[in-house]
């Protein structure tokens with residue numbers, strides 16, 4: 001059956017004109033619509049707290065990101081993973097299997113709270129802990145320091161995790 005789907009490659013949508021119900025393309029063309037679905041994906045959520053200069057911070061989104069991370073995951077390296085979602089847990093599993101000492105820091109009180117039932121989250125928590133991953137739940141990172149702070153009382157957070 002004819003699907004009546006037109007694919008346009010090599011162009012970006014640069015603007016949406018809602019009054020005229022059309023989208024504008026990077027090559028100057030425009031296409032009208034009655035209903036518009038925006039499915040442009042998502043971006044990596046960057047850490048909003050202070051990050052000391054010199055901290056080796058990796059965001060994992062693309063294959064290039066994953067390859068760059070793989071380069072630094074060596075036995076004995078201490079790794080802090082911010083976020084106990086699917087990607088964070090996959091990174092933690094890879095790092096621990098490469099002999100790294102891994103801490104996962106997750107603001108929620110359990111793993112994968114948006115995507116799996118509590119029982120499965122509890123199972124995952126036990127599984128990762130049995131593999132030696134230090135799981136810090138109910139913990140929101142506020143800053144990433146290159147070195148431990150000079151005076152512990154200067155910390156805003158209730159705890160400071162020394163992960164590297």
Ligand SMILES: Cc1cc2nc3c(=O)[nH]c(=O)nc-3n(C[C@H](O)[C@H](O)[C@H](O)COP(=O)(O)OP(=O)(O)OC[C@H]3O[C@@H](n4cnc5c(N)ncnc54)[C@H](O)[C@@H]3O)c2cc1C
Nearest residue numbers: 011012013014015039040041042060061062063066086087
């Ligand atoms: C590291 C990592 C691992 C993952 N692993 C898994 C996994 O194992 N299993 C799983 O199910 N999911 C996985 N996911 C999630 C999965 O990749 C996403 O859920 C999925 O790609 C989202 O699809 P999408 O169509 O919303 O966005 P995308 O796949 O990002 O597609 C968006 C598209 O929009 C295009 N676009 C952007 N801006 C414009 C514009 N202005 N004009 C025109 N086009 C534009 C982009 O070029 C792109 O082609 C993973 C994600 C990451 C980052």
